[in-house]
Amino acid sequence: MRQSQLFTRTKRENPSDEEAKNAQLLIRGGFIHKEMAGVYSILPLGYRVMDKIIAIVKEEMDAIGGVQMKTSALQNKESWEKTNRWSDDVVDVWFKTKLQSGSELGLSFTNEEAYSNIAKNFVSSYKDLPFYPYDFKTIFRNETRSKSGMLRGREFYWKALYSFSKDLAQHNMFYEKAKQAYHNVFKRVGIGEYTYITFASGGTFSKYSHEFQTISEAGEDTIYIDEEKGIAINKEVFNDEVLAELGVDKNKIMEKKAIETGNIFSLGSKFSEPFELNYKNENGEDIPVFMGSYGIGITRLIGTVVEILSDDKGIVWPASIAPFTVHLVALGEDMSEAEDVYKELNNNGIEVLFDDRVGVTAGEKFADADLLGMPLRVVVSKRSLENGGAEVKGRTDSESVIVPVNEIISHVKKVIQ
């Protein structure tokens, strides 16, 4: 894509009304637009990141048997009264609205009720189980304050999968697969080494739930990491008994702030009972379905990546989710050679943002390339050509290397793979 055709522009200054680093950088780069505190529109550059994260999460969910669908945003009162989650006294983050007739509606703040209600139409026998529907969805939460940018929105985008199993044993088989799928997601989006599976509070049906916590000073949670075991414990359940149970040595742990980027939870019959979501077992007895929930905040992931992978010059996108692989920067008035490189990169299926703007200084173009954070910057100028080709630099490299024009494709492919 040509930068001259991209309608967004970068800003030099941080927005005055944002405290969070992720929101500051994403707004300055033109990735997002602030509609109000906690509500952002996703601009084309940001959408490309989101689209890539969605594709990765979708692949991992499909690989463990997930089937994609799309639940509605508007929620009727009756479903939520069944689980006692309609009242604003119980759930304080509802956005409510009304039909013309006066009937109250809610906007999805989570999805257990919607899925339980749908599943009830299709489950009768143990033969109907298990199944694993999921959706990507806009979620609404009426937070009192919202100042963490994309980390805690009033409107945000998530993936939620629900598992419907006949019993704990069948549930556990999937739960372990989901753990692995989650590890895969965080590794693939580039924050695997900062993300720990974390023991957190469970519920009636399991002692623990599992969070995926990504280390960041911007996080709201405190976790205790056992680096050797590759696990962490959330402060909320941290005590000597838990340490003993998990075989973690109190002297070998690190306390860290972290962002909860995902969580998986054994729900048991917490939702199937109020919805009378039962199946008949082999003996003809009615048994409540055993449920689990598996969430990942897609927009929160974008914010998290920016919080932890950026430097004083701007964002550093991992190649797997970067809007473009290459930021091609043309300098000077004669851009014909850069145009050829642009065509060549496109013809080889390499995603490239082409800074073909005229009347913009080299300094401004370099500052933009750093702020926008594509993995590779390729500069084509009179000087670079005199030196033997294009100047190629990784986003976090301090020095560029000269690569002959006819070797750029193979060089890019080698570096990115």
Added chain:
Amino acid sequence: MRQSQLFTRTKRENPSDEEAKNAQLLIRGGFIHKEMAGVYSILPLGYRVMDKIIAIVKEEMDAIGGVQMKTSALQNKESWEKTNRWSDDVVDVWFKTKLQSGSELGLSFTNEEAYSNIAKNFVSSYKDLPFYPYDFKTIFRNETRSKSGMLRGREFYWKALYSFSKDLAQHNMFYEKAKQAYHNVFKRVGIGEYTYITFASGGTFSKYSHEFQTISEAGEDTIYIDEEKGIAINKEVFNDEVLAELGVDKNKIMEKKAIETGNIFSLGSKFSEPFELNYKNENGEDIPVFMGSYGIGITRLIGTVVEILSDDKGIVWPASIAPFTVHLVALGEDMSEAEDVYKELNNNGIEVLFDDRVGVTAGEKFADADLLGMPLRVVVSKRSLENGGAEVKGRTDSESVIVPVNEIISHVKKVIQ
């Protein structure tokens, strides 16, 4: 996908609370789930249709220079007061809600304000124009009554693109391209021959807008079709002057009911003026941006296809948007040969729904295949194998043909292409 793993099931009876054929068939087939009047969740089979329509629309929008993004659902009052569209007296389909602080918010019922407000951040010179952002988005409209199924929802999914041009001439160039892209979309989703570009009421900046109207008795609009010219006129603007202007002979037109499946509109400065969305022209003068809007209802398209392409047995999906190309039906206890065919189809990249259910009669399986409406039904049974292979039948064919098992792939590819 194995039908035994698909959690939805078909229903024999029409739902008692739906009048619209599209909703009846889609609910019976397990494509959608009714949450309340005008609000549906999209189940996995329906999602596959939606996903394919989205991919087609996206391709056509990208081809004419569209850039995808994602605007928020929550809307602040200030933007809509600028265009005098906040008041419920002016716009009677708002869903409104509130922040904890008491500030009123609205849920997007359309997108002009959001886009105008965003564009204002990035436009200063004529060099910044034109650009063409779009999104796929959940839209909320608080309709008093909602009984047309997917044709008029209180919550629905659409694609909206907005064009930002410097003047009428630049606008018109894109407008003509958009017309062609819309024709392409309707042709590709399989309703091209039923869909007419239709002259409808314009506004301050153009005499006409253009609707894409698809002939159906379920439609709310009345149009007059000139078959020879391949155009139609909406009843709302139909008069002798318009007939003369368009060179349409009153004696050669047909009156038809139709569904408005898309529309394109020249907005001029209707929205750029209240938002002071101006650019500086070559002489340094401030000029309002010339806007256009281009909408397609994605969920409405699904409903429209079902309304017009179905028979008394069920839905007839066009191959381009069918959830699966092949419905493979195994009969009898020994499904080993059908399993091989299933693998072979998958290995060749052909999307197949495999009815591998046991304890379901042939009659039930055939009735389901007809209701679900995949383009090709492939039956593998002891009898079919004795007769020389599989029984292959197009959804609307009356007779099946025997195709040797080792020729199924080439046969399917030939029929579908």
